[in-house]
Amino acid sequence: MTLVTQKCQYLITVSTGQVASLTSTNNFINFCATVPNLPITNGKQITTGSCNPAPMGSIPSSDSMPSAKFTNPKNGDTVAANTAFTISMAISNLETGNFVNAQENYFAAPQQLNQQGLIVGHSHVVVEKLTALDQTTTTDPKTFAFFKGLNAAASGGVLTAAVTAGLPAGVYRLASINTAANHQPVLGPIAQHGSFDDAVYASSPDVRSNPLIILTQIS
Numbered sequence: 001m002t003l004v005t006q007k008c009q010y011l012i013t014v015s016t017g018q019v020a021s022l023t024s025t026n027n028f029i030n031f032c033a034t035v036p037n038l039p040i041t042n043g044k045q046i047t048t049g050s051c052n053p054a055p056m057g058s059i060p061s062s063d064s065m066p067s068a069k070f071t072n073p074k075n076g077d078t079v080a081a082n083t084a085f086t087i088s089m090a091i092s093n094l095e096t097g098n099f100v101n102a103q104e105n106y107f108a109a110p111q112q113l114n115q116q117g118l119i120v121g122h123s124h125v126v127v128e129k130l131t132a133l134d135q136t137t138t139t140d141p142k143t144f145a146f147f148k149g150l151n152a153a154a155s156g157g158v159l160t161a162a163v164t165a166g167l168p169a170g171v172y173r174l175a176s177i178n179t180a181a182n183h184q185p186v187l188g189p190i191a192q193h194g195s196f197d198d199a200v201y202a203s204s205p206d207v208r209s210n211p212l213i214i215l216t217q218i219s
């Protein structure tokens with residue numbers, strides 16, 4: 001009942017505090033001309049910012065929205081410190097294994113769908129070190145402990161990434177970045193949807209110096 005009510009409010013009422021949308025008669029084809037302080041996005045990863053005239057592209061139906069769930073490590077798992085392990089993530093409704101040159105074509109083409117109406121793309125995983133599992137401060141996206149583009153197609157619906165050097169002792173957030181082929185985050189057709197990405201929290205304790213942490217984490 002509550003959910004239905006909230007959904008209807010969202011769809012029907014004009015919420016106070018809404019800001020006016022920009023409007024355009026030509027789908028903003030010249031939008032970047034109105035942002036003269038930024039260079040045009042050119043396929044490179046312009047770290048100082050840019051304006052991208054590429055359209056968002058093809059949007060899947062609500063029955064074909066991607067979803068992902070880590071299968072290793074799972075939320076709350078403990079991983080041995082400084083020991084190789086493999087991240088694995090189940091993924092649905094994404095035609096994985098499609099990635100363009102990230103140095104030449106980053107964000108340079110619209111999202112595309114395959115014959116079945118699924119987004120053509122790939123995924124990435126990123127591991128960020130936290131100060132604690134219940135950290136409430138935001139992280140710095142420029143800093144991470146591990147990052148990997150998952151360029152291979154999923155095998156049996158599962159993507160994998162080898163963390164060959166393992167991770168130092170600590171607590172971490174592991175998150176997915178599910179994207180279209182040109183590395184832009186996937187776009188869905190409706191505002192209210194489940195997450196297209198997953199995030200789990202795992203620790204990599206030092207067995208020798210923190211035996212108590214290990215026992216608490218495992219129990």
Ligand SMILES: [Cu+2]
Pocket residue numbers: 099102122123124149179182183
């Ligand atoms: Cu990518």
